[in-house]
Amino acid sequence: MQRSSPYICLLSLTFLVFSCRKKEATVEKDEHLCETLEDTTGRSIEIQNLYDDIVTKDTIKIISEQIRNNFSRRRTLSYDEKAVEDYFNENFSSVLSFDRFKKLLPDANSILKKERWLAVFPVRVGVIIRPEAPNYIDEKRIHHSIEILNRAFVGADIQFKVVQIDTLSSEHTIENLKENGWQNYLDFSDNDLKDTINLYVFDNEAKLCEEDGTSISCGRTGGFSYTLSSFTNNIVLTKFELGDQKVIVHEFGHFFGLHHTFDKQYGETTADNYFCEQTGDKICDTPADPGTAYEVYVNYTRCEMEGFFDEGGKEYHPMINNFMSYYKPCYMKPYRFSDGQYDVIYNAAKSRIRKDFVIDYLLLDEEKAQAIAVN
């Protein structure tokens, strides 16, 4: 398979296949009056008998997960018992009755009330130290970055937990990982721990500017990551970006399936966002974004692009403060994801290549919600 480059933030675009479809529950009958229940983790269990009395604990658990997956999608407010019952009867009535299910279910409340469970993903932080110029970092900066991440991702019912911080010795800087057609990066990715998000923190090149006669050009890579890919399990950042309110969230956004709002690999979106499902970032509640080439039209005080029109005469109104755009910060509006982006992240977290990472689930109660907001 042809390998593509990861997303290089603040430098260039990439071309990676994005796929994160929600897996539906399936219950299929076979001839021997056994039923196979396939849950979202791909496991299958056989229910030897269809009678209520011998429905196993595992079956209850799997059915509960299916219902939770179907109804705990963020902001799906049609989460009433009648809707759950209808869904149940449609999918599981041949296994047991809904009343019986409720009796057998130990945590019925968590299904039938709108409780939110946060999937916890482990993060291993690898701090890259160049032997000739060792640049260590304070662990507090790492934890602060994870807090920023957790505040942004709670909307997708996801949290991150640092499980390991280690120091890796390497001559690489973030810039030279791209050399040799990304081979340096792919070789370095052998350091990845399995089923864990590896966050590598590199140095930049010492010299960020090049002088050519009278002109000076300066550039810096903030970080990069593949978009929902199993090529690597890592996200790369520079030490410079630790504590930044956007870059780490942006890179984790890619890791969980998001494209840039100005992405053009699937075609450019017109200003009216027509064909939004097929073009741009393929998310309809992120408005068409022509990209930072037109940043001169952005009024940062109002956080709006003003006076820039597409060929059809429609005005662009990109979400300037979106985590997946390339615009500068707005004075009054914090960065954010749209609901559609949260849905993509949520589903990516449940995708085949990410679901095995999850180490824990946390019930989001008032207290926890406050703690995340305050951090």
Ligand SMILES: [Zn+2]
């Ligand atoms: Zn990016």
